[in-house]
Amino acid sequence: MSTVETSRSGSVAVVRFGEPPVNSLGLATRQALAAAISAAIADPGVSAIVLAGRNGTFSAGADIKEFATGGMITAPNLHDVIALVAGSPKPIVAAIEGTCLGGGLELALGAHYRVAVATAKVGLPEVKLGLLPGAGGTQRLPRLIGVENALNVILSGEPVPAKLFAGSALFDALVNEDPAGAATTLAAAKAGELAGKAPPRARDRSAAGPLVEPLLGFARTTAGAAYAAYPAPLKIIDALEAAATQSFEDGLATERQLFAELMVTPVSRALRHAFFAERAASKIPDVPESTPVRPIASAAIIGAGTMGTGIAINFLNAGIPVFLLEVGKEALDKGVARIADTYAGQVKKGRLKPADAEARGKLLTPTLSYDDIGGADIVIEAVFEDMAIKEKVFTTLDAVMKPGAILASNTSTLDLDRIAAVTKRPGDVVGTHFFSPANIMKLLEVVRGKATAPDVLATTMKLARTLKKTAVVSGVCDGFIGNRMLEQYLRQALFLVDEGADPAAIDAACEKFGFAMGPFRVSDLAGNDIGWHIRKRRALEHPDVVYSKIADKLCELGRFGQKTGGGWYDYKPGDRNAYPSKVVADLIAAHRQAIGVTPRKVSSREIVDRLVFALVNEGAHILAEGIAQRASDIDIVYLTGYGFPVFRGGPMCYADEIGLYAVALRMRELARNPYGDPGFWTPAPLIERLAASGGSFNSAGARP
Ligand SMILES: NC(=O)c1ccc[n+]([C@@H]2O[C@H](COP(=O)([O-])OP(=O)(O)OC[C@H]3O[C@@H](n4cnc5c(N)ncnc54)[C@H](O)[C@@H]3O)[C@@H](O)[C@H]2O)c1
Structure with missing residues (x-):
């Protein structure tokens, strides 16, 4: 079926375009749209044209796949189609419903009149991909709603209801339903x-005004500070200035130039990579x-501790009834109270209606008996991280759960295959590794x-979407x-730290790189004891792995982090700030002396390279x-679960951006440092292979 169909209502041609689900403006649609509009213009029986989307929506904009292929510039490109619309001697009315975003809105801005359903969502989200609206949006929108409103729309990238622009020149009419009918009448x-006179065009209006320059000056200062790492906001402001002054x-030429400059920035590449990466992650x-x-x-x-209760909240929020099982009444009551407290906190902050909190609470059934839970469609185990306990729990689950129930474990380190092996249905066993706090963190590692x-x-991946998580599949x-x-x-x-960098300097270097938090602040937040337990187990399992002992010494002092009032930093009650600690400074000094290291000055560059390339090398393995x-x-794991800077696209994308040849070279340079683990900086064979062939992780063929 063609992507465009034209019907007639009297002398008005109604052109409906688009393919489900979002009527994106890919080449086939653009070609068909241009042909239909040209035909309507040429048809002497047509006096006016209505432009409407099919499928109950206008258009979510460009076909993003064309960003990767360059197909967006193939004629007729969006500029060509919009120029055809804007230059039509017959009036063209856009009929807007559903979503009208990005290139979709730019197309509508090219029309001479716009009729919208009041609840339709309009916006220009290009800034989220490190770009600006490149098909006239920065020039037409400020002419219709003013520079200040256009700034808000384009800088935020957020879709907003059409009714917010009631009374502006953006819409000639707002309706509750049937926008195409209202557009046809108009x-x-x-x-x-x-x-027969030429219809009005957005381009003939002016965006100039006495307050524009001071407004843009203020916007530059604010955007420069708030989005220092991101080039798009300042260029958006430049484009809006062009709308007001050129x-x-x-102005269109300026917009095109600025768009082209943004397209080749590493930040835009990284943001587009992240956009595609998130979509790819759901595919197996x-x-x-x-x-x-x-x-x-x-x-x-199973288990109403930190994770069990957080996981339960995810299900309750999605309207799925949950049995919460514990070994003892006290632990169960504590878990139930934690869930109630979370909802009470959200109600207090106005984020949740009391009635919704109550409804969610009613979906929870606390229990101490496995007899209650056998009919559940999925069971998620979140008991202590101990193989013997988990094996016992899964043996019981195998006995009580109905056939076809999914048996999931939230283990963070244990062998899922061993857990599955204690059941008679290993095919039904999967890992669901939630991150803490489980009701907030987006990431879910689905362990296969x-x-x-x-x-x-497939069911677990679908469930992740229901729970509003970003799922990534991991092997065992x-x-x-x-x-x-x-x-x-x-x-x-x-x-x-052993070599001379202080925790605060390491955190500062990481945060400057763009991490949400450096490793020591994160560790204080999560609890230093967690890593301590893992290191103790590792020391038994892999006695050959070389570790610094400084973190163990810190834990021996009971400094587990925020929860104990001190960790790598000092904390004050009711104050989230981290303060330098004299105790820790002395501990580190004594530790360096004990291991015979004379501290040296470590540069921020060395700190970032060593931390990020450690991720990259293990990622390659x-x-x-x-x-x-x-x-x-x-x-995606690092962007959604570990606070890696989004504008760098994740560790593997960052390494690709630098070039794997340069990464391997730097690793060999770092290997010359005699301190630490002598084998640490041997580049992974995959890095060596890709470096030699000029390849990258994210290009096809990166897998052996
Ligand atoms: N805390 C984290 O940051 C985190 C993150 C991801 C995964 N995990 C994993 O999640 C699991 C739970 O961790 P947590 O932090 O919630 O631990 P937790 O100590 O807070 O809670 C564990 C709960 O399990 C209960 N329990 C123990 N044995 C049980 C049994 N046989 N039957 C029923 N309940 C039992 C305990 O009473 C306790 O309430 C672990 O496997 C852990 O590795 C933890």
Whole structure:
């Protein structure tokens, strides 16, 4: 079926365009649209044209796949189509409903009149991809709603309801329903009024005004400070200045130039990479989208601790009833109280209606008996991180759960295949590694055991979407994708302390690089005891792995972080700020002396290179082993779960941007440092191979 169809209502041609789901403006649609509009203009029986989207929506904009292929510039490009619309001698009315975003809104801005459903969402989200609206949006929108409103719309990138612009020149009419019908009536009336005169165009209006310059000056200062790492906001302001100070044609040329400059920035590349990476993460090559899924209408959670309660909240928020099971009444009551407190806090902050909190609470059934939970569609185990306990729990689950129930474990480090092996249904066992706080963090590592059935995986990925999580598939290994890489990052962080960098300097370098928080502040927040327990286990399992002992010494002082009032930093009650600690400074000085290290000055560059390349090297091993399906999945893990700067696209994208040849070279340079683990900086074979061939992690063929 063609992507465009034209019908007639009297002398008005109604052109409906687009393919489901969002009527994006890819080449086929543009071609058909241009042909339909040209035909309507040429048809002597047509007096006016209505432009409407099919599928109950206008258009979500450009076909983003064309960003990658360059197809967006193939004629007729969006500029060509908009110029055809704007230059039509017959009035064209855009009929807007659903979403009207990006290129979709720019197309509507090219029309002579616009009619919208009051609740339709309009916006220009290009800034989120490090770009600006490049098809006239920065020039037409300020002419219709003023520079200040246009600044807000374009800088935020957020979709807003059409009714916010009631009374502005953006909309000629707002309706509650049938925008195409209202647009047809308006089109017929305007054709009569104009009687052959040229219809009005946005370009003929002015965006100039006495307050524009001071406003833009203020915006530059604010945007420069708030989005220092991002080039798009300042260029958006430049484009709006052009709208107010240049002719329309010159303004369009300025917009085009600024757009082209942004397209080639590493930040825009990184943001576009992240956009595609998130979509790719939900795909599993050998589990097609047609794989049937099991219904999930109820859940059970074993263990009402930190994670169990957080996971329960996710289900309750999604309207799925949850059984919460504990070993003892006290722990169960504590867990239930934690869930109630979370909802009470949200109600107090006005984020949740009391009635909704109550409804969610009613979906929770606390229990001490496995007899209650057998009918649940999925059970998620979140008990202590201890293999013997988990094996016991799974043996019981195997006995009590109905056939077809999914048996999931929230283990962060243990072997899922061993857990699955204690059941008679290893195909039903999957890992669901939530991150803490589980009701807030977006990331979910879905751990695929060697026996996990395809429909169990497909169901878990679908469930992740229901719970509003970003799921990434990981194979079985100690720490899965995220924590396995983090371990190398943390080893380097502690070696850096041994050698002379203070925790505050390391955190500052990481935060300047763009991390939400440096490793020591994160550790104080999460609890230094967690890593301590893991290191103790590792020391038994892998006695050969070299570690700095400084973190253990800190824990021996009981300095577990914020929860104990002190960790790498000091904390004051009711104050989240981290203060330098004299105790820690003395501890570090004594430690360096004890290991015979004379502290040296470590540059911020060395700090960042060592921490980030530690992630990259382990990421390369993870990719080569097939633990991660693709490099971009690793990036998503770090962007959504570990506060890696989004504008750098994730560790693997960052390494690709530098070039793997340069990364390998730097690793060999770092290997010359005699301190620490002598084998640490041997580049992973995958890095060596890609460096030699000029390849990259995120290009095809990165996998062995
Ligand atoms: N805390 C984190 O940051 C985090 C993050 C990701 C994954 N995990 C994993 O999640 C799991 C739970 O961790 P947590 O931090 O919530 O621990 P926690 O100590 O806060 O809670 C564990 C709960 O399990 C209960 N429990 C113990 N044995 C049980 C049994 N046999 N039956 C029923 N309940 C039992 C305990 O009473 C306790 O309430 C662990 O496997 C851990 O590795 C933790």
